[in-house]
Amino acid sequence: MAAVLSMTGYAAVQTSIGGAPTGNAASAASLGLEIRSVNGRFLDLALRLPDELRACEPALRELINSQIKRGKVELRASLDSASGAGLQPPSPALLSRLAELQRSVLAQLPQAAGLSVAEVLRLSSQPERSWPDLQARLLELAREAVQELLAARQREGQRLVAMLSDRCGQLRELTRQAGPLIPQLVEQQKSRFLERWREAMALGEASVPPEAAQERALTEATAYAIRIDVAEELTRLGSHLSEIERLLHAGGDIGKRLDFLIQELHREANTLGSKSATLELSRISVDMKVLIEQMREQVQNIE
Numbered sequence: 523m524a525a526v527l528s529m530t531g532y533a534a535v536q537t538s539i540g541g542a543p544t545g546n547a548a549s550a551a552s553l554g555l556e557i558r559s560v561n562g563r564f565l566d567l568a569l570r571l572p573d574e575l576r577a578c579e580p581a582l583r584e585l586i587n588s589q590i591k592r593g594k595v596e597l598r599a600s601l602d603s604a605s606g607a608g609l610q611p612p613s614p615a616l617l618s619r620l621a622e623l624q625r626s627v628l629a630q631l632p633q634a635a636g637l638s639v640a641e642v643l644r645l646s647s648q649p650e651r652s653w654p655d656l657q658a659r660l661l662e663l664a665r666e667a668v669q670e671l672l673a674a675r676q677r678e679g680q681r682l683v684a685m686l687s688d689r690c691g692q693l694r695e696l697t698r699q700a701g702p703l704i705p706q707l708v709e710q711q712k713s714r715f716l717e718r719w720r721e722a723m724a725l726g727e728a729s730v731p732p733e734a735a736q737e738r739a740l741t742e743a744t745a746y747a748i749r750i751d752v753a754e755e756l757t758r759l760g761s762h763l764s765e766i767e768r769l770l771h772a773g774g775d776i777g778k779r780l781d782f783l784i785q786e787l788h789r790e791a792n793t794l795g796s797k798s799a800t801l802e803l804s805r806i807s808v809d810m811k812v813l814i815e816q817m818r819e820q821v822q823n824i825e
Contacts, residue, residue, distance in 0.1 A: 524773035527825040528678035529561040529593035533670035554600045555667045561823045562594040570598040578657050592825045612646035689813045700806050755794045777824035784818045
C-alpha cells in the first residue's frame with residue numbers, strides 16, 4: 523500500500539555555515555530553508571533565493587520535481603549573519619575599503635548621499651560569500667527540507683484517508699436506509715397512477731374513445747416506471763463508494779481519480795433527490811449531499 527499524500531505541508535530547516543578562509547568571526551552565517559505547499563491542479567514551484575544562491579536554482583527545481591507531483595510549492599532560502607556576528611566592530615581594513623568605494627561613487631555621482639552608520643554596520647555584517655561548499659550545503663539542506671515536507675504531507679494524508687473512510691461509511695449507511703423506502707415509494711406512485719387512470723377512464727366514458735384512454739394509461743405507466751426507479755442510483759452509489767475505498771487502500775497519486783468519483787457521487791445523490799416522492803428519501807438525499815461536499819473539499823488536497 524502506497525502512502526496517500528496531502529498537498530498541504532510545511533517544513534523549515536537551518537544549519538550554520540562557518541570556517542571562512544579569513545577566519546573572521548563576522549563571516550559565520552546561518553543558512554535556512556523554508557518550504558510550504560498547498561493544493562493545486564499541477565506542480566507550481568516558486569523559489570525565493572538570495573543573490574548568492576541563485577546558481578542553485580536549477581538543481582533545487584530538479585530535486586523538488588523528482589519528489590513532488592502536484593501542488594503549489596514555495597521554497598525560501600536565507601543566508602544571514604550568525605547570532606552575535608552583526609555586533610562585531612568593523613575592521614579598519616573594511617572601513618577603509620568602504621570609504622574608498624564611497625569616494626569613487628561620489629566622484630561620479632556627486633549628488634548621491636553618503637553612507638550612514640546603520641548602512642556601514644549592515645554592510646560590515648554581511649556573511650562571507652566565498653565558501654566553496656555553500657551550494658553543496660544548500661542542496662543537502664534542501665533534501666532534508668523536502669523529506670520533512672513529504673513526511674508532513676503523509677501525516678496530513680493519513681488524516682484525510684481516515685476522514686474520507688468515515689464519510690464513506692456514513693454514505694453506505696444512508697444508502698442502506700434508503701433501500702427499504704423503495705417499496706413505500708412504489709406504493710405511493712402506484713396510488714397516484716391509479717388515481718390518474720380512473721380520471722382517464724372517466725374521460726373515456728364521457729367523450730374519449732378507448733384507444734385514447736389506453737394511450738393515456740401507457741403514458742402514465744411510463745412516467746410511473748421512470749419516477750420510481752431509484753434502485754439504480756443506489757446501486758451506482760454503492761459502486762462508487764467501493765471504488766473510493768479501494769483507491770484509499772491502494773494509495774499513491776489518487777487525487778484526480780477521487781475528484782472524478784466525488785463528482786459522480788454528487789450526480790447520483792442529486793438524481794436520488796429529484797426522484798424522491800417521500801420526505802424521508804428527500805432527507806437522505808440532502809444528508810448524502812452534505813457528506814459528499816465535505817469529501818469534495820478534502821479530496822482537493824490529495825496529491
